[in-house]
Amino acid sequence: MEVTINNIRKEFERFPALNDVSLKIASGELIALLGPSGSGKTTLLRLIAGLDFPTGGQIFFGDEDASHHSVQERNVGFVFQHYALFRHMTVAENIGFGLKVRPSSSRPPKSEIRRRVSDLLDMVQLGGLEKRYPNQLSGGQRQRVALARAMAIEPRILLLDEPFGALDAKVRKELRRWLREFHDRTGHTTVFVTHDQEEALELADRVVVMSQGKIEQVGSADDVYDRPGSPFVFSFIGESSHLPVEVKEKTVFFQGQPIGISEAAAGGGELFFRPEDISLVEAQDALFGKVTACRRLAGTRIAEIDIANDGHAPYHVEVEVPLHAPVALGSEVRFRPTRWKVFENA
Amino acid sequence: MTQTATASPAKWRLKQPSIIPGFGLTLGFSLAYLSLIILIPVAGLLWRTAELGWSGFFSVFADRRTLDALYISFGTAFLAALVNVVFGTILAWVLTRYNFPGRQLVDAMVDLPFALPTAVAGIALASLYAPNGWIGSLFMPFRIAFTPLGIVIALVFIGLPFVVRTVQPIMEEIDREVEEAAATLGANRFQTILRVILPGLTPAILTGFALAFARGVGEYGSVIFIAGNIPYVSEIAPLLIVIRLEEFNYAGATAIATIMLLISFLMLLVINLIQAWSRRRYGNV
Numbered sequence: 001m002e003v004t005i006n007n008i009r010k011e012f013e014r015f016p017a018l019n020d021v022s023l024k025i026a027s028g029e030l031i032a033l034l035g036p037s038g039s040g041k042t043t044l045l046r047l048i049a050g051l052d053f054p055t056g057g058q059i060f061f062g063d064e065d066a067s068h069h070s071v072q073e074r075n076v077g078f079v080f081q082h083y084a085l086f087r088h089m090t091v092a093e094n095i096g097f098g099l100k101v102r103p104s105s106s107r108p109p110k111s112e113i114r115r116r117v118s119d120l121l122d123m124v125q126l127g128g129l130e131k132r133y134p135n136q137l138s139g140g141q142r143q144r145v146a147l148a149r150a151m152a153i154e155p156r157i158l159l160l161d162e163p164f165g166a167l168d169a170k171v172r173k174e175l176r177r178w179l180r181e182f183h184d185r186t187g188h189t190t191v192f193v194t195h196d197q198e199e200a201l202e203l204a205d206r207v208v209v210m211s212q213g214k215i216e217q218v219g220s221a222d223d224v225y226d227r228p229g230s231p232f233v234f235s236f237i238g239e240s241s242h243l244p245v246e247v248k249e250k251t252v253f254f255q256g257q258p259i260g261i262s263e264a265a266a267g268g269g270e271l272f273f274r275p276e277d278i279s280l281v282e283a284q285d286a287l288f289g290k291v292t293a294c295r296r297l298a299g300t301r302i303a304e305i306d307i308a309n310d311g312h313a314p315y316h317v318e319v320e321v322p323l324h325a326p327v328a329l330g331s332e333v334r335f336r337p338t339r340w341k342v343f344e345n346a
Numbered sequence: 347m348t349q350t351a352t353a354s355p356a357k358w359r360l361k362q363p364s365i366i367p368g369f370g371l372t373l374g375f376s377l378a379y380l381s382l383i384i385l386i387p388v389a390g391l392l393w394r395t396a397e398l399g400w401s402g403f404f405s406v407f408a409d410r411r412t413l414d415a416l417y418i419s420f421g422t423a424f425l426a427a428l429v430n431v432v433f434g435t436i437l438a439w440v441l442t443r444y445n446f447p448g449r450q451l452v453d454a455m456v457d458l459p460f461a462l463p464t465a466v467a468g469i470a471l472a473s474l475y476a477p478n479g480w481i482g483s484l485f486m487p488f489r490i491a492f493t494p495l496g497i498v499i500a501l502v503f504i505g506l507p508f509v510v511r512t513v514q515p516i517m518e519e520i521d522r523e524v525e526e527a528a529a530t531l532g533a534n535r536f537q538t539i540l541r542v543i544l545p546g547l548t549p550a551i552l553t554g555f556a557l558a559f560a561r562g563v564g565e566y567g568s569v570i571f572i573a574g575n576i577p578y579v580s581e582i583a584p585l586l587i588v589i590r591l592e593e594f595n596y597a598g599a600t601a602i603a604t605i606m607l608l609i610s611f612l613m614l615l616v617i618n619l620i621q622a623w624s625r626r627r628y629g630n631v
Contacts, residue, residue, distance in 0.1 A: 101541070
């Protein structure tokens with residue numbers, strides 16, 4: 001099911017939570033809404049589900065304007081961060097709930113419900129746990145029950161609100177891979193909300209980066225990591241440092257000195273670069289500063305560098321240095337970004 | 347080797363060393379306190395009753411007046427608790443779910459029956475529901491006060507806060523997400539309440555019922571003004587006890603008390619068993 005979101009606005013008692021958001025979700029796509037808390041990602045998901053209604057704008061399911069359809073009419077699968085299982089029902093009763101509450105005209109017979117429930121349990125690899133109650137299951141199992149319950153109603157789209165947020169790191173990684181396989185097998189249009197960029201980048205076909213009620217960038221993992229479209233995306237996704245610079249005659253100047261890199265656009269701006277995208281140099285036209293700390297990070301070593309700022313608090317940047325040639329604390333290093341982006345001051 | 351040597355004495359040690367000390371002290375205090383407050387008076391009650399002997403005891407029990415009084419006490423308390431379960435749950439729902447001007451006032455009013463001297467409540471209710479009272483006169487010739495119905499009304503008044511105050515906190519804890527989950531699965535409001543919310547509240551509702559019922563059985567002050575106290579019709583067991591006491595028939599009074607105690611104990615036991623069952627069934631609430 002294709003979902004089109006047109007100029008959606010949502011205000012909570014005059015506080016704007018979403019500001020003119022538009023997004024097109026293709027059928028069968030796995031999309032991540034990524035952003036810090038308060039960015040409006042969960043609000044957007046709830047608007048798609050019909051758990052909240054927009055202040056303005058429309059939501060289309062295919063060609064059908066669903067903006068004012070109730071949550072029951074929309075037939076969406078929704079998975080909550082804290083599972084929201086019915087704790088007085090067994091696993092089987094939880095999964096079958098959506099079928100049992102249908103009006104008698106469209107309700108499948110009991111035997112059919114039982115068959116569907118057991119199929120779904122097999123699909124989420126929980127066969128044999130029909131009779132358990134939710135509090136007898138682990139967090140990962142509960143979330144899979146919640147997913148099976150959402151799938152039971154044959155939803156037009158599947159929405160997941162921080163589905164792995166309450167799980168520990170190891171289970172989260174397993175479930176992440178499992179969800180990707182599950183999606184590839186069932187082909188449901190899926191939207192999930194997360195604040196974990198690793199999760200979004202690894203899992204999603206496309207990542208929607210959100211901040212302060214707006215969409216900052218939509219793109220594949222490569223797009224948002226390698227070609228960030230805004231200062232926010234650059235600093236939110238991955239590690240990065242930034243310095244105020246000026247561009248004159250296609251040369252980048254920092255504190256009035258050329259630093260050996262060039263840029264097309266002229267004017268003042270902010271230079272962004274990632275720790276791994278630098279090279280240590282001997283040349284005079286480069287950035288330089290004092291090493292204040294050095295830490296090992298898995299396969300790399302990160303040096304924290306303070307760049308003097310003329311009596312003000314020094315600029316703080318982080319760069320990756322070779323493992324085999326550790327830099328001494330307090331020593332001066334000179335480096336140039338090898339990949340960077342200058343965002344003009346707004 | 348040293349490890350087994352240090353570990354073995356702990357095996358037969360009676361008291362496991364605990365992070366929270368003072369188990370012996372607090373248990374001793376609890377038992378002494380319970381004995382003083384509950385066990386000794388109850389034992390005294392049984393001892394006094396024993397003066398009658400079995401035959402005397404059974405003759406009190408077989409007395410129609412006693413039986414009718416017990417029937418009225420337990421029957422009206424049961425009905426009142428049922429009424430309170432329905433309306434107390436609705437009241438708790440309104441107080442937890444909606445925000446309206448005066449909500450806190452209503453919330454405070456629920457506790458009034460706790461605080462009001464029961465005799466005051468009884469007199470107020472009696473004058474309202476009496477055949478010439480504001481409400482009673484509307485229903486004439488059907489009489490409310492001075493009939494068992496009047497007793498039920500007094501007990502509804504007395505028992506309401508018990509249900510509201512047990513159900514309310516559990517209701518506040520209900521996760522909004524569970525209701526939203528039911529809605530996304532296609533359940534309408536009615537189905538959500540019936541199949542998702544109420545089962546979760548069952549243990550709390552049962553507790554509220556038990557408390558309101560127990561209170562109703564023992565209630566005296568508010569009832570005697572509105573009941574009319576007609577023997578065999580609207581005379582409650584606690585009143586009959588007082589009547590026996592005034593006749594200096596102490597053994598007869600304690601015999602009725604003992605019967606009430608046994609019935610109450612049995613009913614609370616049954617309710618507790620149902621609660622334990624529903625806790626297992628509906629999860630720990």
